[in-house]
Amino acid sequence: MLAHVLLALHPRAFQQQIRRRLATVDTVVEVLGSRQSLWERLKREVFDLVVISDSRLPAPAAELAGLIGGLPEAPEIVVISSHAGQEERAQLLAAGCKGVLDASVSSDGMADVLVTMLEQRRALEQQRISGARKLAQPRLNDFVSRSPVMQSFLGLVERVLDSNVSLLIQGETGVGKERLARAIHNEGPRTNGPFIAVNCGALPETLLESELFGHEEGAFTGASRSHRGVFELAHNGTVFLDEIADLPAHLQVKLLRVLQEREFRRLGGERNISVDVRVIAATNRNLEEEVRTGGFRRDLFFRLSVVTLTIPPLSERREDVPDLVSDYIEHLRPRLGRDVYGITDEALSALVDYAWPGNVRELINVIERAMLLTNGERIQTSDLPLSISQHLSAIDAVPAAMASASPGDLDLPAELLEHPWNHVRRLVVDRVERAYIAGLLEKTRGRVGETARLAGMQPRSLFEKMRHHGLSKESFRSARDAS
Numbered sequence: 359m360l361a362h363v364l365l366a367l368h369p370r371a372f373q374q375q376i377r378r379r380l381a382t383v384d385t386v387v388e389v390l391g392s393r394q395s396l397w398e399r400l401k402r403e404v405f406d407l408v409v410i411s412d413s414r415l416p417a418p419a420a421e422l423a424g425l426i427g428g429l430p431e432a433p434e435i436v437v438i439s440s441h442a443g444q445e446e447r448a449q450l451l452a453a454g455c456k457g458v459l460d461a462s463v464s465s466d467g468m469a470d471v472l473v474t475m476l477e478q479r480r481a482l483e484q485q486r487i488s489g490a491r492k493l494a495q496p497r498l499n500d501f502v503s504r505s506p507v508m509q510s511f512l513g514l515v516e517r518v519l520d521s522n523v524s525l526l527i528q529g530e531t532g533v534g535k536e537r538l539a540r541a542i543h544n545e546g547p548r549t550n551g552p553f554i555a556v557n558c559g560a561l562p563e564t565l566l567e568s569e570l571f572g573h574e575e576g577a578f579t580g581a582s583r584s585h586r587g588v589f590e591l592a593h594n595g596t597v598f599l600d601e602i603a604d605l606p607a608h609l610q611v612k613l614l615r616v617l618q619e620r621e622f623r624r625l626g627g628e629r630n631i632s633v634d635v636r637v638i639a640a641t642n643r644n645l646e647e648e649v650r651t652g653g654f655r656r657d658l659f660f661r662l663s664v665v666t667l668t669i670p671p672l673s674e675r676r677e678d679v680p681d682l683v684s685d686y687i688e689h690l691r692p693r694l695g696r697d698v699y700g701i702t703d704e705a706l707s708a709l710v711d712y713a714w715p716g717n718v719r720e721l722i723n724v725i726e727r728a729m730l731l732t733n734g735e736r737i738q739t740s741d742l743p744l745s746i747s748q749h750l751s752a753i754d755a756v757p758a759a760m761a762s763a764s765p766g767d768l769d770l771p772a773e774l775l776e777h778p779w780n781h782v783r784r785l786v787v788d789r790v791e792r793a794y795i796a797g798l799l800e801k802t803r804g805r806v807g808e809t810a811r812l813a814g815m816q817p818r819s820l821f822e823k824m825r826h827h828g829l830s831k832e833s834f835r836s837a838r839d840a841s
Contacts, residue, residue: 359406359480359483359552359590359591359592359593359594359595360384360385360386360586360590360591360593360631360633361384361385361386361406361407361476361479361480362385362386362388362403362404362405362406362407362586363380363385363386363387363388363405363406363407363408363409363472363476364388364389364390364399364400364403364405364407364408364409364433365377365387365388365389365390365409366389366390366396366408366409366410366411366414367409367410367411367414367438368411368413368414372465373389375465375469376409376465376468376469376472377389379465379466379469379472379473380469380472380473380476384593384594385476386631388405390414396408396410396414397425397426400426400429400433401429401583402575402582402583402584403575403583403584404431404433404583404584404585404586405433406433406434406476406479406480406483407433407434407436407456407472407475407476407479408426408433408434408435408436409436409438409472410435410436410437410438411437411438411439411440411461412437412438412439412440412441413440426454430583432454434456434475434479435454435455435456436455436456436457436458436459436471436472436475437450437455437457437458437459438459438460438461438468439458439459439460439461440460440461440462456475457471457475459471483591495540495544496537496538496540496541496544497541497544497545498512498515498516498519498541498542498545500537500541501534501538501541503675503677503678503681504677504678504681505670505674505675505676505677505678507670507674507675508670508675508678511667511668511669511670514665514667515538515542515667518542518665518667519542519545519546520546520547521546522547522548522636523636523664523665524617524636524637524638524639524661524662524663524664524665525539525542525636525637525638525639525662525664525665525666525667526602526638526639526640526641526645526662526663526664526665526666526667527539527638527639527640527641527666527667527668527669528640528641528642528645528666528667528668528669529640529642529668529669529670529671529717530642530671530715530717530819530822531642531716531717531719531816531818531819531822532716532717532718532719532720532819533669533670533671533672533717533718533719534669534717534718534719535600535640535642535669536555536598536600536640538667538669539553539555539596539598539638539640540553540598542596542638543595543596543598543636543638546596546636548594548595548596548636550594551592551593551594551595551596552591552592552593552594552595552596553592553595553596553598554588554591554592554595554596554597554598555598555600556569556570556588556597556598556599556600557600557601558599558600558601558602558603558604558605559600559601559604560601563606563609564578564625566605566606566609567609567612567625568581568585568587568625569587569588570587570588570589570609570612570613571587571588571589571612571622571623571624571625572584572585572586572587572589572590572624572625572627573585573587573624573625573626573627574624574625574626574627575626576626577624577625577626577627578625578626581626584624585624587624589616589622589631589633589635590631590633592633592635593633593634593635594634594635595635595636596635596636596637596638597635597636597637597638598638598639598640599613599637599638599639599640600639600640600641601640601641601642602639602640602641602645602662603641603643603645603648603653603654605654607655610654610655610658611655613637613658614655614657614658614661616633616635616637617637617658617661617662618661620632620633620634621633637662639662642818642822643822644825645659645662645663646659671714671717672714672717672718672721673713673714673715673717673787676710676711676714679706679709679710679721680706680710682718682721683701683706683709683721683725684700686721686722686725686726687699687700687701687725687729687737690725690726690729691729694726694729694730696729696730696732697735698729698732698734698735698736698737699735699736700735700736700737701728701736701737702736702737702738702739704738704739705728705736705737705738705739705741705742708739708742708746708747709721709724709742709746712745712746713787713791715813715814715815715816715819715820715823716815716816716819724742724743724746725737727741727743728741728742743814745814788827791823791827792827792829794813795809795813795820795823795824795827795829796827796829796834798812798813799824799829799831799833799834800834802834803834803835804831804832804833804834804835805831806820806821806824806831
């Protein structure tokens with residue numbers, strides 16, 4: 359976290375000594391003007407530590423300390439006193455002051471005390487930011503896989519783990535992009551700093567700018583007090599920008615400046631703030647295509663994608679499904695309070711053969727649902743959604759049809775025999791997927807919502823697959839529908 363300190367000290371020479379000692383790359387130190395009101399300044403701006411000479415405190419001192427303590431983001435208050443007696447010290451401490459220091463202490467000794475207080479403040483703030491995630495601290499071991507494609511991917515992740523370069527994580531919805539970003543943070547050089555995630559597509563444009571970069575008092579209607587943004591709070595840590603393709607154009611410019619210059623301005627601000635953060639961005643869209651169509655800045659794309667990590671979808675690593683199912687049953691059992699300890703072979707086969715358009719997130723939801731519905735200690739096929747159990751029946755019918763056909767009836771293209779099985783499987787599945795989606799779109803006359811419902815996938819996932827296969831809903835609408 360980038361700390362902000364306000365000094366209201368006397369004499370001026372003493373104030374300058376303290377300022378020089380506290381002003382580092384991790385701390386912004388400001389000075390209260392001789393004619394400024396301390397209370398008015400604190401009502402408008404956010405500080406972590408306020409250091410005040412008793413000569414600059416309005417009387418009674420304890421009353422002011424109590425008012426400061428009632429602010430939304432109350433700073434720590436330290437009073438430097440040259441004449442406070444035991445009773446006044448007790449009043450100040452009881453009112454919420456962090457400490458009352460004797461003015462006779464050397465500036466070096468006083469600065470050491472203040473630095474310690476700032477470190478304590480940083481620790482408390484980081485605990486507040488990450489407190490909701492205490493029970494979920496992902497590690498790279500969570501992604502251990504039998505799949506060769508996933509093992510190769512994890513090898514690339516390990517090679518960039520200890521660097522501070524920006525990363526771009528790509529992958530379909532539900533593959534675990536944020537979980538991977540957290541794992542990289544937890545095992546990288548910034549593990550002791552904060553990790554803050556922001557969904558760029560979830561907030562209105564003005565609020566998103568304030569969330570990322572903060573704002574000053576009066577920057578917009580309702581901004582009655584300054585506000586620190588994510589980049590200040592994540593100083594020495596990691597900022598995870600999910601759905602980066604949804605970032606508005608003018609914020610793309612500000613983000614580019616942070617990546618290039620390591621500084622930015624708050625919304626409505628006039629001074630630059632320097633920060634040290636690692637940026638990890640994520641998207642399930644093709645950013646290169648967004649750049650080509652003008653929806654995303656080319657220079658920002660190159661800055662973000664120093665290393666691009668594309669998480670393989672679950673459909674390409676079905677070897678991992680049995681281990682994932684076992685892990686999720688173990689993980690969910692105490693939380694759900696259900697005595698479920700395994701899954702039948704038939705149900706597991708259905709899960710392995712399913713296409714998983716919603717990826718790992720969908721698998722977790724399916725296991726959780728099945729554990730709630732099952733009457734025994736093992737998940738049955740009947741506990742699975744119809745989209746999965748019926749899919750198994752359709753697959754079972756294929757070998758029977760093939761068994762009754764002669765080899766010549768299969769009409770297998772000779773060129774397929776020149777490629778390894780994994781390549782052939784991907785090619786065939788890709789062709790079948792395109793034909794399947796096109797058939798459903800034909801059936802629904804291009805209604806994407808209805809098509810997604812019939813396919814058992816989210817509309818967003820369907821849009822991605824349509825883009826991949828070059829399908830547009832307009833192509834399936836009749837003239838009557840278009841009019």
